[in-house]
Amino acid sequence: MLTRRAFSQGLVASGTALLAQTGGKPLPAGSAPPPQKAPDQRYDLLIQGGTVVDPGQGLHTLLDVAVKDGKIAAIAANIPADRAATVVSAKDKIVTPGFIDSHVHCYDGVARCTNADHYCLGRGVTTVVDAGSAGSENIANFYKYIIRTSATRIYAFVDIGVLGVISLDHSYDNPAWVNPKAVAQAIETYRPATIGVKVRMTESVVAEKDIDTLKKAIEAAEIAQVPVMVHINGPHSPLPDLLKLLRKGDIYTHCFAGRKNFIVDAAGTVLPAALEARDRGIFFDTAQGQAHFSFDVAEKCMKQNLMPDTISTDLSNLAVQRRIYDLPTMVSKMMAIGVDLDKAIAMVTINPTRMYNFDAKIGALKTGYEADISIFELREGNFDYEDTEGKKRTGHQRLVNKAVVSRGELLINEV
Ligand SMILES: [Zn+2]
Incomplete structure (x- = not known):
């Protein structure tokens, strides 16, 4: 649980309290105390002594991070503690930009969607991308009751099916349920929260209409000038037929799924069409979810230099139960199969x-x-991770969130 209370071991201390603990010589008996100089509290918050891992800037080093008015105010070595109202020691911890989960379902209360503040922000994830939980007919409520009211930053892909994931299967059976113009209009109405079009290519969802439905999703995306995120796991059509329709900047999510028509052939070789898609600028997203991630497939792809662009959870209430748990766990899982910490x-x-x-x-x-900002402990040991085929791998590190700064506000994780 996140609370604003301090860690029991005193991770958070006020600037003055911290100075008192580490202060100088005691005053000689009988002498008058020196005049109190008001500290220059230029910063609201200072995170001291952590290892900053910020791959966007090529940083992996000991640095302090200062916050003021909800923004990063400074990042430097040895920022004095008396310049901040609140000081957090991140000694022996990793300090990162707030994690971003590129694929969740957080239309809480609808279908199997989960609660973003509890399962995402509460575990070090400050921003999430909802992958089409709502369609053009229910994005208004999703925006009003979830996106606007959550502490977690939520961006949304709008599903090409009018009701998003309310009906998991057969979502696109009726032609009236797939309306590119309505989706483009919905994206326009709810910008900047809306950032793309989502479509699902699975036999039980769309069957032989997959190509036609993907084309409609692309039509909506062309009108709205946004990318398409394509869920592909066990499609009716061969994977190359789907991938060749994608445009630069579109996203192939569940890329390491292992059902029929997936990314490697029977000999374990990555399909040329997948490599060609990557080279054309299509992005690859992991999104484990309930049924969409195979260690075997991921390992084969990565050995052949097909790395994912994003690690994501496809978090839903069912996915939480199936040991996906949270994004830091998914990151740890990818580290267990060979992705290094910084990557x-x-x-x-x-x-x-x-x-x-x-x-x-x-x-x-x-x-x-x-x-x-997220603050993690990198625990060492033996940790078992599971894919959605029931296969296990043992990793030796696990990221555990200890605190998060969200829009400038410090929240402490007491797990
Ligand atoms: Zn999903």
């Missing part, structure tokens, strides 16, 4: 900001950027 953190910070048209300046700890 993995890039996939949840700077990479999504290059892929999506976020209006907020996020994804890096630069002066003037939003003060969205």
